[in-house]
Amino acid sequence: MKLSELSEDAIVEQITGQILLDPRVKIGPGDDCAVIDGGDHYQLLKADCVIEGVHFSTEAPPQAVGWKALCRTISDVAAMGGEPLDAVITVAVLPECTLAWLVDLYRGFRYAAERYGVNLVGGETSRSPGPVFISVALTGQVEKERLVTRRGGVPGDPLYVTGKLGGSIKGKHLSFEPRLAEARWLTANIGVHAMIDLSDGLASDLPRLAKASGTGFEIAWASLPIADGCTEEEALSDGEDYELLFAVDDTVGSKLETEWKKVFPGLCLTCVGRLTEGEGKMFSKPGYDHFQR
């Protein structure tokens, strides 16, 4: 069977099903980051790769590519309620690549690292047979009482999304700002039942959060925060929004909306539906799936 005949989640289940983990590991494969007991806190660990021709075009400015590669992992740490710590980066390029290109790429890593308080503790280069390949490993940490996973949602929880959805390919995918401050504020002031970063699109990531929480979901279609110039379908399925989707207790919705406007006046927050009993209605069109488009 070819991978193109399977969903990404089905593949991950197949390959990680037999893995044994020791009790230090609170969350293994299947969330935005791995979570490991670190005594008085949890350690977070994420690896990600960004590939020319898949995640960025050959013409993309290298500095923006570097920014994107590191910020994707910071977005995953944010989605767990954590703070990023240390990153190690490996870059594979053709021997014909210029030093200037690589220096610009690293400028992007450095800007993102300085902006979000990440230490770039390791960097290596290797030879690629063709496309540029960038791998980033990022550690983070989170206070135990502020850890948020995909699993904690309960039926009735309102669902919120930061920012607007769709059209990321027009440019946002290279310049987005991971919602780190927003996620930290949420876990300190509101309490969040479940959270995920929208990397594959609401139509893929909401079913993931609901499935992990053992709930269904319903969408408030009229409320969807659609980016200017996009269709509803693009907002659901384009992916690479790097916004937060989260579920909170039904009792905190109005406080959340009031406080949010004061603290983050430049970023909209929208209630896009709620978690329900049973299985959620599936979206008519599957979202971005790495092997199905």
Place this chain on the structure above:
Amino acid sequence: MKLSELSEDAIVEQITGQILLDPRVKIGPGDDCAVIDGGDHYQLLKADCVIEGVHFSTEAPPQAVGWKALCRTISDVAAMGGEPLDAVITVAVLPECTLAWLVDLYRGFRYAAERYGVNLVGGETSRSPGPVFISVALTGQVEKERLVTRRGGVPGDPLYVTGKLGGSIKGKHLSFEPRLAEARWLTANIGVHAMIDLSDGLASDLPRLAKASGTGFEIAWASLPIADGCTEEEALSDGEDYELLFAVDDTVGSKLETEWKKVFPGLCLTCVGRLTEGEGKMFSKPGYDHFQR
């Protein structure tokens, strides 16, 4: 300037020179792993990538490829004197890749993980535009008094190498055993001034260790442990030996050799030279450099 006109080390210096690190970071870019203060111990962090057409051929058995990808990073943790803890793996493949291939690849990851006590805490798949890309992030830890870096060698230290060198491409590069137990024994029983794992060949990696230690070196040419069927040049420059090269105090050499034979009777240990004052004679032929061959 193209990368092919520069050495790998010169490139890394160029791109990591301006990076700021906070005081938690004991060792940043430039050693086998990054080293971060973890209170009563040091944390280790390594990221690495393995690419089809560079690190393995299309015909290589996927299980062996998985073994190699994880064991490369375990070898780096061993070279710091540490123990591996948790790994996160990202695999990018063509949509035409079969599930059976990916399952076999993960079997290789799992065998290595179980053998060396690593938790596979995360696994993701992505789409590649062509070659298979595997990225591995591995954490580890080491007791503060047992950390070994490349920097601690002093003139007069004898230099030792485990195993035999050269010819790895004939098969060893896919089935090597990282010298984890050996490195742990060394740091517990002998004390090691400086250590590195031989991934690029003695002719590349010994100058790195000497440069980091601020010493020169000389080679005991007649003693080189050359693998069967290999030339001296291949032993120096083939790379991918994944053996340990280390410097110890001049006073412990004979104790080391006696004890080693009792504890690791199946693995030869060879004194291949010593660190010297000043600059070491360069080898006539550079070793494996990712951009120069």
